[in-house]
Each structure stands twice: as structure tokens, then as C-alpha cells.
Amino acid sequence: MASDLRSRKAGLAMSTEPTMKAIVRSEYGPPDVLALVEVAKPVPGVGELLVRVRASSVGMADVDYLLGRPKMARLGTGLRRPRNTGLGVDVAGVVESVGESATRFSPGDEVFGDMTEHGFGAYAEYVCAPQDAFALKPAGLGFDEAATMPQAAVMALQGLQGKGGVNQGDKVLINGAGGNVGPFAVQIAKAFGADVTGVDHTDKLEMLRSIGTDHVIDYTAVDYTATGERYDWILDIAPHHSAFDSRSALNPGGAYVMVPASIGQVVRAMVIAPLVSIFSDRKMGMMMWKPFAPKDVRTLTELVETGKVTPVIDRSYPLVEVADALRYQAEGNTLGKIVIKVSEGDAG
Ligand SMILES: NC(=O)c1ccc[n+]([C@@H]2O[C@H](COP(=O)([O-])OP(=O)(O)OC[C@H]3O[C@@H](n4cnc5c(N)ncnc54)[C@H](OP(=O)(O)O)[C@@H]3O)[C@@H](O)[C@H]2O)c1
Structure with a gap:
């Protein structure tokens, strides 16, 4: 399933199929290797959700994935070049459609999730991943705030x-x-x-x-x-x-x-x-990190909904400026999270 997702994301858009904007790269390197291109819009498979991304975010780990550091980590992400062309892990958005057997969510649900184990690619208008990569967005939290949480x-x-x-x-x-x-x-x-x-x-x-x-x-x-x-x-x-x-x-x-x-x-x-x-x-x-572990996501949702935890946002960038956001993160001196605003308004 994960490799299907990767090939869907990597494939260049055919003229007749629906497309989306996505940030891609074909090599490890500084933010200059990134490009905003049209790629085929993914289609949810069995047990998967298609989510229209409203916001994502940047952390030092995204800079690490971009550069392919430490080198040892390339054993998992691709030795010579990144196995996944997409970048970005944090997602907050709206479920657009659900695949067969994906019964936990419905179109229109507001969700947040982590793409770390599902081919990356959060810096895009849509993501497609198994439903367990997502949870309902905490009540009262905006998409920008929710997008700061999945990984950090x-x-x-x-x-x-x-x-x-x-x-x-x-x-x-x-x-x-x-x-x-x-x-x-x-x-x-x-x-x-x-x-x-x-x-x-x-x-x-x-x-x-x-x-x-x-x-x-x-x-x-x-x-x-x-x-x-x-x-x-x-x-x-x-x-x-x-x-x-x-x-x-x-x-x-x-x-x-x-x-x-x-x-x-x-x-x-x-x-x-x-x-x-x-x-x-x-x-x-x-620390042995378990991405988006359901029990921890439930605890965090409760902490946010009871006002005990509030995301700290330094600044925001539009999707087209992801490279600048990563440069800003790499320089240090950031105060909390950097948000990537991907789309506004209702899914469509
Ligand atoms: N963010 C994630 O979601 C995530 C996921 C996987 C792995 N990680 C790993 O977790 C680590 C932290 O991630 P992060 O995104 O929170 O990094 P970060 O935003 O760079 O936070 C590290 C903080 O430490 C400060 N700092 C630098 N030198 C220091 C020193 N000598 N003593 C005390 N503080 C110092 C930095 O300040 P300055 O900015 O002024 O240097 C910065 O505020 C990274 O190694 C990353 O690879 C993070």
C-alpha cells in the first residue's frame, strides 16, 4: 500500500487525470532542490483516507529529512536519493473521500495526522494514507494550530x-x-x-x-x-x-x-x-519515538481541549514558500513552530 502511494505521488500528472500542487525533490540537499509541481491527485485505497490539506508545519526533523542527515538515516529513507519525492509530515485538513473499509471517518471530518510512516508528502494539496495515520482534530483548535502537533x-x-x-x-x-x-x-x-x-x-x-x-x-x-x-x-x-x-x-x-x-x-x-x-x-x-501513537494523541487532544496546552506559532508561510520556511528553521532562532498554510476554505 505504501509503495502504491509513493508511485502515485511520484508520477507526473497525465493530462486527463485530476492533479494537485505538491512540493517535491529528487535528491538530498538544501532547500533549493525543492520544486512546486503538478502531480497526480492520489486516490484512497482500501482503508485509506484522502485528506485535503489545510495546513502543515516545519520542524528540525524536516530539515534533516531534506538534507538526508544523519547519513545513517538514509538506510531507511533511500541511500543515494530519497525514496519518497514528497516532503513534510504534519497534516491538518478535511477528509475529502474514504477508501473501502475506512469506516472510522467520513467526508467532511476535520482531522490531523502524521505522514512519517506513510511516504511523507504533507507539503501538498492532498495526502492519502491509512486511516490510522489520522485522528479527529481537537475541538476548538484551528487547522494551523493542529498542524503544529502531530510530530512535535x-x-x-x-x-x-x-x-x-x-x-x-x-x-x-x-x-x-x-x-x-x-x-x-x-x-x-x-x-x-x-x-x-x-x-x-x-x-x-x-x-x-x-x-x-x-x-x-x-x-x-x-x-x-x-x-x-x-x-x-x-x-x-x-x-x-x-x-x-x-x-x-x-x-x-x-x-x-x-x-x-x-x-x-x-x-x-x-x-x-x-x-x-x-x-x-x-x-x-x-527517547524511542512512536509516531502518532493513538493513546498519546488522545492525551494531547484532552490537554489541548482543556486549555492546558496551546501551540506556540512563530510564523506562517504559504505552500509556495516551503523552501524559505525550511531555510528559516535551519538558521535556528525560531520561537516555537512554523506553519505552512496550504489551502483555505471548504474542500473542493
Ligand atoms: N520536531 C520534530 O517534530 C522532530 C521529529 C523527529 C526528530 N526530531 C529531533 O528532535 C530534535 C529537536 O527538534 P526541534 O524541531 O524541537 O529542534 P529545534 O526547533 O531546533 O529546537 C532545539 C532548541 O534548542 C535550542 N538550543 C540550541 N543550542 C542549545 C544549547 N546549547 N543549549 C540549550 N538549547 C539549545 C535551539 O535554539 P536556537 O534555535 O537558538 O539554536 C532551539 O530552540 C532535533 O534533533 C530533531 O532532529 C524532532
Whole structure:
């Protein structure tokens, strides 16, 4: 089914068949490799939905997929060139049609979803994927806001679970709190009753305070591992410290969870961190991300619908400017999420 989807997306539009606009690329590289083209509009297969995309979003992971980094990740995405020509994973939109046996949704339902395991391609007017890639959009949330959540919010929640999870009264530190994943992690930890410290660049501290962060640390001036403060849970979204230093900032019984971006960081999280904590009651490891896990999506929907979590949006770009959005993300200094506005109004 996934390969059918890929071939549908990759195929150039025939003159008689319905088409859609999509961002595509045929090689790894900087945003210049992207092109906005007309491709065949996908048709939902058995168990699939066709969704008219209203909004998508950009995260550092999209920059990684674009560049094909780390190189090891190409084992999954295509060694010489990307296996999927489409890019983009976050989707919020309206169900246009349903395939045979796709009984969970109806045309007109407002949904959000994650294309990570379904051929990417969210930077397009339509996506087609199995119904389990989607859930009903949280009530009261706009398409732009919903499009910020599928990857970053799920990742933030999963980074605060496992190993006992974050509990009421815990002291939690989020390192790299001001980017895509961080503001969700701050608000989720607050919702769990934690006392939250956010570490990020000077320019992001005001935003972090505005979303309820109890304490902020400017990484350009202060090394959080050298302050003498200790934490029950550290979620490290910007892992630049040694495993020894990270462990030293944990309380006895505390946990350190890394979100790795490079092979070096994976090795540090999977090999070195367990070694330095082998005779310690402090647990250290790496987050194992499960895209759009239904239980986590339900938890996040409830947190949003009860006002405990609100997406932080830095700015928006139209579909035609996806390359600029990715350049902006790659430069750093983003305050929360970048939205891609794909279409307005009712499906048609
Ligand atoms: N976003 C996703 O949905 C997703 C999915 C899969 C994997 N990941 C991985 O998860 C990681 C985080 O993703 P993200 O999209 O949240 O990244 P991001 O938006 O770049 O967030 C990282 C934050 O850390 C800050 N930072 C940089 N250096 C720091 C330091 N030394 N100490 C403390 N903070 C520092 C950054 O600030 P500046 O901008 O000022 O540098 C930024 O605010 C990435 O490695 C990505 O590959 C993310």
C-alpha cells in the first residue's frame, strides 16, 4: 500500500487525470532542490483516507529529512536519493473521500495526522494514507494550530513518559525548550504538576515565561549542569553535554532522556549513557519515538481541549514558500513552530 502511494505521488500528472500542487525533490540537499509541481491527485485505497490539506508545519526533523542527515538515516529513507519525492509530515485538513473499509471517518471530518510512516508528502494539496495515520482534530483548535502537533507534541509527550514518567511535584528541566518540541514539553510537564525549568537562547526566555515555565536559564550565559541544581527529569532536546555532566544534574532516582539528532548523540545515548549510569540509581537513555501513537494523541487532544496546552506559532508561510520556511528553521532562532498554510476554505 505504501509503495502504491509513493508511485502515485511520484508520477507526473497525465493530462486527463485530476492533479494537485505538491512540493517535491529528487535528491538530498538544501532547500533549493525543492520544486512546486503538478502531480497526480492520489486516490484512497482500501482503508485509506484522502485528506485535503489545510495546513502543515516545519520542524528540525524536516530539515534533516531534506538534507538526508544523519547519513545513517538514509538506510531507511533511500541511500543515494530519497525514496519518497514528497516532503513534510504534519497534516491538518478535511477528509475529502474514504477508501473501502475506512469506516472510522467520513467526508467532511476535520482531522490531523502524521505522514512519517506513510511516504511523507504533507507539503501538498492532498495526502492519502491509512486511516490510522489520522485522528479527529481537537475541538476548538484551528487547522494551523493542529498542524503544529502531530510530530512535535507527540514527541514532547513521549519524552516525559517511560521510566516512571514525570509526576506531580517533580523538578523537570527541558534543555532546548524554545524550539518545536520544547514549548509542548514545557506545557505538558506543567500539566503533569511539575516544577519546570526551561533552557534556551536569551531571545526565547520571554516566550518560555509566557507559557508558564517556572524558571528559565539562558544557555549562552549559564551551563545548567554546573549550577548545583538537581532535577528529577531532564528532557534534552539540544544534547551538547557529556553523559557525565548530564548525569551530575540529576537527583537520585532521576531520569535523563535524550532526543538525539546525530549518530554521535545516538551512540552517547545508547552506549555511553547506560554505562555511566550502570552503578547509579539515575537512569539515562534515549527517547524511542512512536509516531502518532493513538493513546498519546488522545492525551494531547484532552490537554489541548482543556486549555492546558496551546501551540506556540512563530510564523506562517504559504505552500509556495516551503523552501524559505525550511531555510528559516535551519538558521535556528525560531520561537516555537512554523506553519505552512496550504489551502483555505471548504474542500473542493
Ligand atoms: N520536531 C520534530 O517534530 C522532530 C521529529 C523527529 C526528530 N526530531 C529531533 O528532535 C530534535 C529537536 O527538534 P526541534 O524541531 O524541537 O529542534 P529545534 O526547533 O531546533 O529546537 C532545539 C532548541 O534548542 C535550542 N538550543 C540550541 N543550542 C542549545 C544549547 N546549547 N543549549 C540549550 N538549547 C539549545 C535551539 O535554539 P536556537 O534555535 O537558538 O539554536 C532551539 O530552540 C532535533 O534533533 C530533531 O532532529 C524532532
